[in-house]
Amino acid sequence: MFGERLERARKAAGLSLRALGDLVGVSQTAISKYEKDIITPDSKMIIKLSDALNVKIEYFFRPKKFTFSLENVEYRKREITQKNLDLINAKILDKIEKRFELESFFPKLPNDTFKLPSELPKIIYTYEEIDAIADEVRSFWKLGLNPIPDVIDVFESNGIRVFDIDENIDNNFDGLATSIEGKHIIVISKGWPGDRQRFTLAHELGHIVLANRLNKSIEMDDEKAANRFAGAFLLPKYAIKEELGESRNFIEIQELSLLKQEYGISMQGAFIRAYQTNIIEQKQYSILWRMFKSKGWLEKEPGKQLPAEKSHMFNQLVFHALAENFIGESKAAELLDMSISEFYKIRMMEN
16 A cells, blocks of 8 residues: 555656655665565655655555546547656546545535436437537536636536646646546646636536447547537537627637637637537638648637636635534645645635
C-alpha cells in the first residue's frame, strides 16, 4: 500500500527512480524496493520522501477504501507521452481520493445522483441527431434557453464531479472523462481560456451521454460526435438562429466575438455551429476557416479572452463539513494541503 502511493507521488512529481533517490540520499534500487513494498522506509526516510515529493505524510497512509484507479478513461484525443499521462493521472487521483474521503463524512450529499432523460434514443444514426440529444439534456437539467453562465456549477449540480489541474503538458492536455465506483468525473486543465475549458467540459459530457449509442456499422466517430454535442450543448440551434437569423450570406467577425462573450463558446465554435445549423453554406464556412487559419486565430483568437472556469465545490464541502462538525480544523487543513496556521487565516479571512 505504501509502495503504490509512493510510486504515484513520484510520477506526479515527474521524477525518475534515480532522481528521487538522489533527492533523499538513497539508491534508485532502494526507491524501487520501497515502491514494491519489499522494504519499508523508517520514519526519517518517510519525512524525506514527503518533503521531496511535496506531499503530506498522511498521503502515504490514506485508508485503502479511498485508494482508487481510473476506469473507462476518455481523453480528448491529442498526442501525449505515457510519462505525462502517468503524471496527470497521479495528480488527478490524489484530488479524487481526497474528494471521496471528504464526502464520506457527510450523512447525505446534495446533488449526488447523475441522471439523463429516459427517452434518449438507444442508437444514433447521424451527427445531426446529436443536436436534439443536447437539447434534451439541457431541458432535463432545466437550463432553459439562455447561455450557461457556469458549466462546472451545472455539472456539479447534476452529479458530475469536476476537477481542475495545473497541467496542460506542452499544450496537449485539455481534459478527460472517467468514472469511479459508477460516479462520473470530468477533469480539465486550468491553463486554458474559459471558452476552451467550457468546450472541453461539454465534449467530455458528450462522451458520457453518447456512450454506446453511436451506430458503429456506419463508422460514426466518437470524437466528432462529442464535438457536435459540445457545440449544440453550449450554443443550441434555436439560440444561434435567434442571434444570427435563419440564413446568412456571411457573418462578421464581431458577431462571432459577441456570441463568444454571450454563450462562452469560441468564435471558431460559433461559425462551425452556424454551418452545422445551415445558417451559412460550405463556401462561407470555408472562407471563415481559411481566414482564421491564416491569421493564427485557430490557436489564439483575437479580442478579450474569457475568464477560466473555476471548481469551488471541494472547498465548499470542506467548510460545510467543518460548519456541521463532521470534521475538525486539523482534517480540514489536511484536505486543503495547508498548515493549521494557514488554514486558520483563511477561515477567519485574515490577510
